[in-house]
Amino acid sequence: MKSELESIIDDTESKFNDLDRKIRNNIDKEQSNANNFKRKITKSIVGLLIIAAIGYGSVEAYKVKKKQDVLFESSKYYQVIEGETLETIAEKICNNSYNLNKIIEFNKKFDEKFDSIAEKGEIIHFPKKYVKNSEELTNFIYEKTQLNEKIQKNKNLVEITFNGNITKQKIDRIYDMVDELDSNLEKLKIFKQDNYFKNDAILLLNQIVNIKENTKNKINSEIEKINTKFQLVNNTFYNNNWEKPGTIEKLEYLVSKNTSLRYLYGCFGDTNMFSELDKIEEQINKKKQDYLRILDNVKDNINKDKYQVEGLQNQLDPLLKFGIQNKELPLIKEIKAKTRQIKDYSNWKSEKRLEEQINNYTANINKLNFEVNNKFNYAVSTINQEIKKYENEIIYGEKTGRIKGADARLNYIIKNPLAMIKNRYELLGYQKGIERTNDLINKINFFIKN
Numbered sequence: 001m002k003s004e005l006e007s008i009i010d011d012t013e014s015k016f017n018d019l020d021r022k023i024r025n026n027i028d029k030e031q032s033n034a035n036n037f038k039r040k041i042t043k044s045i046v047g048l049l050i051i052a053a054i055g056y057g058s059v060e061a062y063k064v065k066k067k068q069d070v071l072f073e074s075s076k077y078y079q080v081i082e083g084e085t086l087e088t089i090a091e092k093i094c095n096n097s098y099n100l101n102k103i104i105e106f107n108k109k110f111d112e113k114f115d116s117i118a119e120k121g122e123i124i125h126f127p128k129k130y131v132k133n134s135e136e137l138t139n140f141i142y143e144k145t146q147l148n149e150k151i152q153k154n155k156n157l158v159e160i161t162f163n164g165n166i167t168k169q170k171i172d173r174i175y176d177m178v179d180e181l182d183s184n185l186e187k188l189k190i191f192k193q194d195n196y197f198k199n200d201a202i203l204l205l206n207q208i209v210n211i212k213e214n215t216k217n218k219i220n221s222e223i224e225k226i227n228t229k230f231q232l233v234n235n236t237f238y239n240n241n242w243e244k245p246g247t248i249e250k251l252e253y254l255v256s257k258n259t260s261l262r263y264l265y266g267c268f269g270d271t272n273m274f275s276e277l278d279k280i281e282e283q284i285n286k287k288k289q290d291y292l293r294i295l296d297n298v299k300d301n302i303n304k305d306k307y308q309v310e311g312l313q314n315q316l317d318p319l320l321k322f323g324i325q326n327k328e329l330p331l332i333k334e335i336k337a338k339t340r341q342i343k344d345y346s347n348w349k350s351e352k353r354l355e356e357q358i359n360n361y362t363a364n365i366n367k368l369n370f371e372v373n374n375k376f377n378y379a380v381s382t383i384n385q386e387i388k389k390y391e392n393e394i395i396y397g398e399k400t401g402r403i404k405g406a407d408a409r410l411n412y413i414i415k416n417p418l419a420m421i422k423n424r425y426e427l428l429g430y431q432k433g434i435e436r437t438n439d440l441i442n443k444i445n446f447f448i449k450n
Contacts, residue, residue: 076137082120089118094130110195123194144200147184151207162218171267178215181208219268226264233257234280245351247291251284295353302361305343309364312338320375324382329427332379336372380430387421391440403447410444
């Protein structure tokens with residue numbers, strides 16, 4: 001019984017194992033199939049992702065290309081010349097490869113008011129795909145760079161011009177620069193309406209306005225300086241006494257300043273001041289003529305006084321050659337007095353037009369003064385020697401006591417030699433000698449009374 005039961009059990013276990021193996025094999029097969037399916041799905045997803053990535057990359061590349069195209073299209077433009085139409089322009093730029101409606105639609109992105117009527121100066125953008133003759137288009141980026149460089153050069157030109165000497169050539173360049181800036185301003189005002197160019201145009205406009213304003217201020221400041229110089233010339237002329245030596249040179253200096261001012265006003269095209277410059281120059285020239293007449297009068301006066309000096313010299317020369325003559329002493333006195341009254345014209349010595357004449361005249365005066373003083377001093381010295389003898393006699397009489405009882409001698413001295421000496425001093429006009437004689441007479445009189 002037992003072995004039969006064991007046999008059934010063994011048989012059942014064997015069948016069960018076979019069944020379990022089949023089940024496991026099926027499960028492994030299904031799992032393998034599932035894994036394969038899974039791998040296929042994964043590959044499909046990866047493939048799709050790769051395709052999607054490639055597609056996305058293509059889209060992005062397209063976007064970049066489109067963006068580059070837009071930049072190209074927007075940075076290159078055509079500006080309408082008078083008499084052109086949109087069609088003739090499109091034909092020139094695009095040959096036969098264009099669509100006017102597309103071009104109009106494209107330009108409305110930049111200017112909502114854009115239409116098919118092409119106006120002079122108007123900006124037209126072209127889609128890149130239509131452009132066949134790109135050399136007909138203008139590159140705004142390049143143009144902007146050039147304008148920026150030009151603005152910087154103009155700033156430097158303004159600084160150089162007004163930091164040095166003003167010349168017509170420099171100012172003409174400044175005015176040419178301003179005219180060119182005005183032309184650029186008008187052009188940029190059109191660009192200001194363009195969506196793409198707007199910001200750059202505004203920046204450039206502001207730079208140009210600033211340099212124009214700075215230039216205008218520099219010009220006004222320089223003209224103000226010139227006006228101040230003119231006022232100085234004006235005041236100098238009307239507030240001076242033009243009857244002094246050196247007047248011609250000073251007036252000619254004012255004329256040269258006037259000429260310089262005329263040039264400077266002309267540099268700035270300010271001809272309104274020319275009439276004022278003409279007016280003051282006319283007055284200066286009139287004053288020069290007046291001064292020349294003054295010089296003529298001075299020359300005449302010097303000549304008259306020169307003859308006077310020569311006349312006095314002729315009178316002086318023969319005096320005292322034969323000793324002191326009483327009749328000559330008053331003449332010496334008279335000549336000496338007249339020499340003091342002779343004008344020396346020293347205030348005109350700096351006038352070159354009179355320099356030689358005054359030098360000769362002065363030399364004659366100096367000679368006359370020297371010789372009259374010599375003769376005067378010689379006469380005084382001679383008379384002094386005469387009175388000295390009597391002064392010594394009185395001193396000796398005092399010391400020896402002989403002066404007492406000598407009234408006759410003393411009276412003689414007073415009435416004869418001292419009277420003659422005093423008279424000579426008086427004829428000569430020598431006051432110290434007169435006083436000296438009076439002192440001696442008084443001293444003698446004292447001894448006579450006592």
